[in-house]
Amino acid sequence: MAISDYEVDLSDEEREICETVHRFAEEVMRPAGKELDALEDPADVIAPGSVLYDVFKKYQSLGIDQVSMAGTDLTPAQQARIRCITAEEMGWGDAGLAISLGVSGFPRMLAGLSGNPELVERVSAEDRIGCWPITEPDHGSDLIYYLKHSADVPGTPNCTAVKEGDDFVIRGQKSAWVSNGTIATDAALFCSVDMGDGKQGSAAFVVPLDVPGVTRGKPLDKLGQRALNQGEIFFDEVRVPADHMVINSDMMSFGADMVLSAANGGMGSIFVGVAQAALDLALDYAKNRVQGGVPIMEHQSVKGRLFTMFRKVEAARALNRRAIHTNTLQAPARLEMAIASKVTSTNTAFEVASEALQIFGGNGLSREYPIEKILRDARASMIEDGCNEVLGLVGAERL
Ligand SMILES: Cc1cc2nc3c(=O)[nH]c(=O)nc-3n(C[C@H](O)[C@H](O)[C@H](O)COP(=O)(O)OP(=O)(O)OC[C@H]3O[C@@H](n4cnc5c(N)ncnc54)[C@H](O)[C@@H]3O)c2cc1C
Structure with a gap:
């Protein structure tokens, strides 16, 4: 259905x-x-x-x-x-x-802020694939704070864009966690910036990756979401025109809110869908698996567990709809709503997938059945785009 x-x-x-x-x-x-x-x-x-x-x-x-x-x-x-x-x-x-x-749409979304039609056209071509490099080898969850309070860079950044004449020169690397990092043609790059006048902070750039100086790491091998390729991107003296900086340090707090709200809201929707998939599979299995002479759906405790799963999926969906409705219709975006949705949906997807696997019994553990993959996919989401517990701290700042 x-x-x-x-x-x-x-x-x-x-x-x-x-x-x-x-x-x-x-x-x-x-x-x-x-x-x-x-x-x-x-x-x-x-x-x-x-x-x-x-x-x-x-x-x-x-x-x-x-x-x-x-x-x-x-x-x-x-x-x-x-x-x-x-x-x-x-x-x-x-x-x-x-x-x-x-x-993949992130560089296009950022390019829309640039006021540069050529850049928009370049990253919108059909064969372009986008990525969103933020995480660095020495910076994970802390980068969410770092983006929002750009003056307080904790430790040394691993990737910096330095203003040199009419260009920025990008040096360093992003971590192996960049989704689409191994194949992307364009990056919505969030990194540290040095304006060459002593002024430092963080900024967002649209960076075409088919330029000299860009190299990639090998694809990451991970537990879940294995269809999602991830890998490092290295920047060796990568030169981009100054207008490729689409969010400057002064605007970063606002810009980070906007982009993080879009990302967290989208994650919220996607993982409602993952939870729904686990529920659908568990329902179908419970109606068809005959054990002890009856479909297991006839056992009251199985029925009750399926209803709890249904209730959780609908609650996560309702929160996600409200978060996206609010953030589409009004500005500035309410990041705490988007984060509440991301955390709720991903936790729900994991809980519902885990319960679904239990309903599949031994078959749930078998790779011949689809449920163990959904559990692995859902588990990854609780770390993706910021660990849920750290996102909660960021959301709490808004209450
Ligand atoms: C499937 C997937 C896709 C991803 N896609 C991208 C992408 O496209 N681009 C990108 O740049 N990154 C991406 N990431 C990386 C992701 O955003 C980071 O993994 C995440 O931010 C956590 O960083 P970390 O792994 O370095 O963990 P750390 O930040 O090292 O955290 C490790 C542990 O310490 C805890 N911790 C850390 N700081 C605090 C604190 N202040 N208070 C309390 N506890 C704390 C965390 O909760 C966690 O349990 C992806 C990750 C996954 C799993």
């Missing part, structure tokens, strides 16, 4: 978008995610001929622009709802691929 089947008042245009994305999630993302997850060597995920590239191409051919909703007649409120439903569907399809496709 598609997620939009539960919506009572979708317009024809909204319903058509939802159905298109549901088909894509079911027919393209599910099988591709399973295939990529099973690959032993993460280098094979990005090897020429990998199904990953078919997923990108087919997604682009849908013409659904999650970033701008360009080409639709939707009101802002409708756009907010469609963003949620389509991202949920994609998470339902495959978490790692949903993140890969979602983060």
Whole structure:
């Protein structure tokens, strides 16, 4: 059943978008995610001929622009709802691929702030793949603070852009955790900046990665979201024009709020979809698995556990819809709402997937069944884009 089947008042245009994305999630993302997850060597995920590239191409051919909703007649409120439903569907399809496709739009989103049409055009071309490098070898969770309070850089940054004449020169590296880092053509780079006049802080740049001085690390091998390629990006004297800095130090606190709100809200939607996937699978299994002469759904405790899972998914969904609605319709974004949604959805996805695995019994542990993969995917999300407990501290600053 598609997620939009539960919506009572979708317009024809909204319903058509939802159905298109549901088909894509079911027919393209599910099988591709399973295939990529099973690959032993993460280098094979990005090897020429990998199904990953078919997923990108087919997604682009849908013409659904999650970033701008360009080409639709939707009101802002409708756009907010469609963003949620389509991202949920994609998470339902495959978490790692949903993140890969979602983060790919980040350089385009940032380029929109530059006022430079050529840059926007360059990063919007069909064959471009984006990434969002923030995390550094010596800086993880602390970078969330570091971005928001740009004067208080803790320790030494591993990646710095220095103003030299009309350009910035980028030196250093980002960590192995950069999603799409091994294949991206463009980066929405958040890093330390030195304006050459003694003024330091942090800033955001759009950096085309097909320029001299950019090299990559090897693909990261990890527990979950294995379809999501990740790897280091090294910058050796990488020169970009000054107008590629799209958020300067003075605007960084505001800019970080905006980008983190978009990212956390999107994560909230995707992991509602992951939780829904686990619930759907558990329900189906419980109705069909006959043990002791009856389907296990007939056991009261199984029924009760499934209802608790349903209740948690709907609660996470309601919070996500409210967070995205608020942050689409009003500025500045309320980061605490987006964080509340990210933390709730990812914790819910993990809890529901864990309970679903329990309902599958021994089969839940088997790689022949889909549930152990969903549990691994959900586990990764509690660290992704900031550990949940640290995000909670950032959100608390707003209360
Ligand atoms: C699937 C996935 C995708 C990712 N994608 C990207 C990406 O696209 N781009 C990118 O740049 N990064 C990405 N990351 C990296 C991610 O944002 C970092 O892993 C995360 O911010 C945590 O940083 P860390 O791993 O260095 O952990 P650390 O910051 O070293 O934290 C380790 C532990 O210490 C705790 N801790 C740290 N500081 C505090 C504190 N102040 N108070 C209390 N506890 C604290 C944490 O909660 C955690 O339990 C991704 C990560 C994952 C798992």
